[in-house]
Amino acid sequence: MQLLALHGPNLNLLGTREPGLYGSVTLEQINADLQQRAAALGAGIDCFQSNHEGALVDRIHQGHGRVNGILINAAAYTHTSVALRDALLAVAIPYVELHLSNTHAREAFRHHSYLADRAVGVICGFGAGSYRLALEGLVAHLRASRP
Numbered sequence: 001m002q003l004l005a006l007h008g009p010n011l012n013l014l015g016t017r018e019p020g021l022y023g024s025v026t027l028e029q030i031n032a033d034l035q036q037r038a039a040a041l042g043a044g045i046d047c048f049q050s051n052h053e054g055a056l057v058d059r060i061h062q063g064h065g066r067v068n069g070i071l072i073n074a075a076a077y078t079h080t081s082v083a084l085r086d087a088l089l090a091v092a093i094p095y096v097e098l099h100l101s102n103t104h105a106r107e108a109f110r111h112h113s114y115l116a117d118r119a120v121g122v123i124c125g126f127g128a129g130s131y132r133l134a135l136e137g138l139v140a141h142l143r144a145s146r147p
């Protein structure tokens with residue numbers, strides 16, 4: 001099973017970015033943890049971060065035929081990007097949306113997601129733990145839906 005973790009804009013600054021909201025764990029640490037946990041679940045995982053919408057779209061396209069499932073924290077693009085939604089639907093790869101913070105407990109503009117209604121599931125509010133929960137949920141979903 002091959003997975004892809006996508007991190008959107010400003011998540012490269014995790015560790016120092018608004019630690020009261022996002023915690024002190026760095027993206028490197030999150031990726032290392034994902035690699036370790038995915039391996040323990042018998043899956044491979046590639047991790048990719050970009051501050052550019054088109055680069056994320058390209059990475060989704062590259063997953064077509066190669067990737068079984070996607071974990072995506074699209075960060076601010078969650079609330080703005082029809083292009084990311086269209087890319088995910090175009091490749092038809094099952095995905096789990098996740099956020100470190102509870103976006104529903106924050107500003108109204110963060111309550112809407114362009115990705116959520118077509119996701120396998122959505123996890124938010126558990127800090128770096130959201131990645132672990134999303135990984136476990138995605139792997140369980142993919143295992144259950146295998147023919």
Ligand code: DQA
Binds near residue numbers: 009010011074076
């Ligand atoms: C975020 C929540 C988004 O609203 C915000 O724009 C981010 C991070 C989160 O993980 O909590 O950049 O996706």
